[in-house]
Amino acid sequence: MNQAHESRLIVGISGASGVVYGVRLLELLRNAGVQTHLVMSKTAELTFAYETSHKIDEIKALAHTVHRPGDMAASISSGSFRTMGMIVAPCSMRSMAEISTGVTTTLLTRAADVCLKERRRLVLLVRETPLHTGHLRAMTALSEMGAIIAPPVPAFYAKPTTLEEMVDHTVGRTLDLFDIDVGITHRWGEQDESRRRPPERSKLVTNTKRESP
Numbered sequence: 001m002n003q004a005h006e007s008r009l010i011v012g013i014s015g016a017s018g019v020v021y022g023v024r025l026l027e028l029l030r031n032a033g034v035q036t037h038l039v040m041s042k043t044a045e046l047t048f049a050y051e052t053s054h055k056i057d058e059i060k061a062l063a064h065t066v067h068r069p070g071d072m073a074a075s076i077s078s079g080s081f082r083t084m085g086m087i088v089a090p091c092s093m094r095s096m097a098e099i100s101t102g103v104t105t106t107l108l109t110r111a112a113d114v115c116l117k118e119r120r121r122l123v124l125l126v127r128e129t130p131l132h133t134g135h136l137r138a139m140t141a142l143s144e145m146g147a148i149i150a151p152p153v154p155a156f157y158a159k160p161t162t163l164e165e166m167v168d169h170t171v172g173r174t175l176d177l178f179d180i181d182v183g184i185t186h187r188w189g190e191q192d193e194s195r196r197r198p199p200e201r202s203k204l205v206t207n208t209k210r211e212s213p
């Protein structure tokens, strides 16, 4: 019996601000031995260039398998390719809107659609502000379909002192949704014994540009 799908996770990175969330996810999942299937939209490559000072190949090297956003024949476009589900981090309003309608034009949104139809876990780190009613309606529809809407909103009770700690908290809580504990989450009521020594960050995460357009 092949149980490989139990450690397979799709990571989508779309063109919203916050590419660092996707990068950190890939890094932590690699350390945790999870087989990641990355699909990055064309605009995500643009935001990556704006928000970091690294080469796109460096992020792709963190994934087990990289799929082109236009490759509709990729493994992850079929429900017969079993996975634990998918995280889109960050998730743009454009990709979110496509996923909410089922009218999918990219591999990223198709793979998310597959997770919904197969009743697999789909977590969307939607990022935009402020939100109009159309955005909010799309989020409601997605939640009704079983997706988890998880905007990357920082938690100040963890008393973060760096941007990296804020990112780690959000990423740790996202992985909680898949029962993956990489020891980076500050858990309320458990004090600091719940946190193990955090896995080291690559330069991709620590050396992000501070300014955003």
Ligand SMILES: Cc1cc2nc3c(=O)[nH]c(=O)nc-3n(C[C@H](O)[C@H](O)[C@H](O)COP(=O)(O)O)c2cc1C
Binding pocket: 013, 014, 015, 016, 017, 041, 042, 043, 044, 046, 047, 050, 091, 092, 093, 094, 095, 096, 106, 127, 128, 213
């Ligand atoms: C630097 C930059 C930051 C952006 N930030 C956001 C954002 O936070 N949220 C969003 O929904 N769109 C944002 N956009 C716009 C999206 O990239 C755009 O809507 C694009 O068509 C999304 O396509 P995708 O979902 O296929 O990546 C941003 C664009 C750029 C260039």
